[in-house]
Amino acid sequence: GKLLDKLLELAGLNRAEVYITNVMKCYLPENKASEDEIEACTPYLDKQIEVIQPKILVALGNVAAEYLFKKFGLKRQSMGKIHGKIYRVSSLIIQAEIIPMYHPASALRNPPLRSVLMEDWRKFGEHLRRKSQ
Numbered sequence: 001g002k003l004l005d006k007l008l009e010l011a012g013l014n015r016a017e018v019y020i021t022n023v024m025k026c027y028l029p030e031n032k033a034s035e036d037e038i039e040a041c042t043p044y045l046d047k048q049i050e051v052i053q054p055k056i057l058v059a060l061g062n063v064a065a066e067y068l069f070k071k072f073g074l075k076r077q078s079m080g081k082i083h084g085k086i087y088r089v090s091s092l093i094i095q096a097e098i099i100p101m102y103h104p105a106s107a108l109r110n111p112p113l114r115s116v117l118m119e120d121w122r123k124f125g126e127h128l129r130r131k132s133q
Helices: 004-009 035-052 062-071 104-109 113-131
Strands: 057-061 087-090 095-101
Touching: 004 104, 004 113, 035 062, 057 062, 062 095, 095 113, 104 113
Parallel strands: 057 095
Antiparallel strands: 087 095
């Protein structure tokens, strides 16, 4: 949680300004979700997206990025290729930008990723400031 707070701060945000949710709605003992488990949880995420109508979806980690890319018909690539990039999507339900990012926990497990993650969030903050002008 502390690293996410720091990343939000880099983007000029705080937790009170964002809505945070998960693809998985239940505790996973080994932190690995099967396809069936993801499929069981995503209708709840879909409903949250439909109700909230976010303009930007920051997908933290592979599970979130893979699900959103599949949902909106985007070609899935490795996180190494897509992190920090902006993908505009439009459907009957939502028009938004998807921005895949490494999950903060991955930077805790793999310290060299931390600088990549921080740079992505800094650029995200610049993007937000440009949009608000």
